Amino acid sequence: MKDSKKYVEENKDRFLNELIDLLKIPSISADPAYKNDMLTTAEAVKEQLLAAGCDKAEICETPGHPVVYGEKIIDKDLPTVLVYGHYDVQPPDPLDLWNSPPFEPVIKETEIHPEGAIYARGACDDKGQMYMHVKALEFMTKNDELPCNVKFMIEGEEEVGSEHLGWFIENNKEKLANDVILISDTGMISKDTPSITTGLRGLSYVEVEVTGPNRDLHSGLYGGAVANPINILSKMIASLTDGNNHISIPGFYDKVEELGEEERKKMAEAPFSEEEYRKKLGIKDTYGEAGFTTTERASIRPTLDVNGIWGGYIGEGAKTVLPAKAFAKISMRLVPNQDWKEITRLFKEHFESIAPDAVSVEVKPHHGGQGYVTPIDNVGYQAASKAYEETFGKTPIPQRSGGSIPIVSLFEKELKSKIILMGFGLDTDAIHSPNEHFGVWNYLKGIETIPWFYKYFTEMSK
Template sequence: MAVNDFIQENKDRFLNELLDLLRIPSVSADPKFKDDVFAAANFVKESMEKAGADTVEICETAGYPIVYGEKIIDPSLPTVLVYGHYDVQPADPYELWDSPPFEPVIKKTAIHPEGAIFARGSADDKGQFYMYVKAFEAMMAAGDLPCNVKFMIEGEEEVGSDNLEKFVIENKEKLQADVILISDTHMISMQDPSITVGLRGMAYMEVEVTGSNRDLHSGTYGGAVANPINVLCEMIASMKDENDHITIPGFYDKVQELTAAQRERLNQAPFDLKEYQDKLDIDDVHGEKGYTTIERVGIRPTLDVNGIWGGYIGEGAKTVLPSKAHAKISMRLVPDQDWHEISELFENYFKSIAPKSVKVKVKPHHGGAPAVVSDSSVGYKAAEAAMEETFGKKPIPTREGGSIPIVALFQKELGSDPILFGFGLDTDALHSPNEHYGVKNYFIGIETIAAFFRHFKELSNQ
């Protein structure tokens, strides 16, 4: 039986298995879901074993485990390493979901007329990494696995992959491969497939501003004692100028500037500004002056508040000056910024602009390096050929605004450029309520991955 015939005959089962995986609330950020995260790891292990992997193990770490599996059919053949993550973002706020986040439903949408799977983790990253398990199963069932394959599926990507570096360094020999595949990114559209060749890095911080030693009556003390929320807002606002240029001294010192030709090529990707605004229900875009929207999310660093709180937020009124105010702040970074250096620059500057009327704490949370990968490698050419085969159109190389810290780690420790082989769309509501993943995306991804293996073997032999 041919690989694609097996995929077609088992579509219902492939889809139902993914729905079962999505029902497991494997939220790595919240300890109350600890048992569920481990349950997801076991689900992945069992899926790999059923698909035909010879060696599958749950590798313990100081946090959540890494599921490793492999099928070595011939040491002389090329080897493909697959990376993905089974943990998911918190589903909060639950009330903004149209259906329960861990009870997947399939609904038709304007962008996904064949249906989309609505559930937390559907696109990020359960739906995408599970395509590899199913493509592997199809190739095994058809007796047509062209390359050796290794899987490394972790459970801490959404909280910074703190334990992955140690695992990679200690298992370099086990993880050696000719190419690394990661499907944790998105395409431009189903009509314009693309392969990501650049990702931003990140530095994530939490700040605390303290005024008085307790909440105060806003009538008795208002106007005489600092309000930490007001101060925090003023401090954050001062970290950008009128051109949305970040004001932290030294922040841009190592930013890699693209040439005019590189910028022109980047902006050749299909992009409709009006359609972009309509999808987001906004009247205008916003960002650093002098750069297009594509450039702002692909090649320029950012500073954004991801959460801010303090004082009374319950029903009714409570007139207090809060004792404390807090914010979570992330900075997306570009080559050649180092997230450790940026974290230190942020902390020093944030403390320097605080008035004496408050005390400030800065807690660096996690981060990762930006990465740019080659679009001329054998792996990229194989991915390009596979996409052209299944989509009927040559994919466009793009730079994406998100962060996958392990890309730079793989480049450094394993000496290989990962291929960022995403099949989601930027409209899939990643990290947001109503996250979803197209059913068609899921199956064309499985077919394209199988095609990649074939093309990679052929190109590797040339």
């Protein structure tokens, strides 16, 4: 194969500038105010797919934000790689913690990234990682190195639970037919230690509303006699985990896959420094389920996190109010075998059951998805492993991630192919946080590595 490294070096500036242009569009799927920006982004992705060599690219309407589809079919008898990615991004809040505006990308050097990193919402998750695949295609088509067929499915609702992607896939099974699904929406251990994600946690995301009196009350006149929805919500949330940080929802752990000693031992061999971890996060101590290590807590164990809470007076100064309502957004990360719909139901039943008579409670299921585990003995994984060996000079480590791509298990179910998660992001990229960034080195390394996957996957599929 021709040298992808050289092509990347020669086109580096253009590759960066094109990504920066894409990052400037605030494609926030969660907020209806950005609907037009979502369309502009989809249009830009479509144009870039055509420019990179797709024979066909189109914007496919869904009941929500559209999916961008592209393809280059060179021979129906050759294997087909389906690339999945997303062009939508997380909301950038809290804005005041960004060092530069989230939609005005800048490249800055950091300790980990002496080559610079692109700071912008979506830099890593997922515009940057998705765009690596577009540029890898460009390399292959411009240099006659595309060994198989390729299809792209770039959605606009990943950050809001891929609500309509299931519908899209069901209605386009033939169009999406493929032999392997390739995704870059995860990370790797470090620049020195490549890794391939072999497991993802599932997700159940709910919103809860606790209602007390029919109006905000004066906390002096009513305090002590009328249930305060914030106090009650705090008590209810607190009761969802016990003193060992086990989740107390009845039935929650029933289907949790318990890893054997052997597997846990193997996991513990992956390089990890608890001290380094604490230092990077600025915390005195880690915190989680008794009986498990930090790495296990963040990958093979389910969790319950409050992602947002609000109620009463949250402005400047003081207001002595006993509010009518309090709210929280709560998500649970699930492990393989836990069914997100069942867990959502168990949560709802339990949460409603623990509310005292003095309040009423509403649980609104938001979205979710199943966990996923890829076996490492399939052709896709092996091809990815060899690709990393070519460009990193090292065999990548298989690694279970704590994150979720809720739609992944549906891909396997509906499209009957394995999913390969080649992530080039780092733990420190601050995805979903202020100052999200993506290393220039990582971005270019991704573009360099991906073509090798196509080569080996095609060869090994024969």
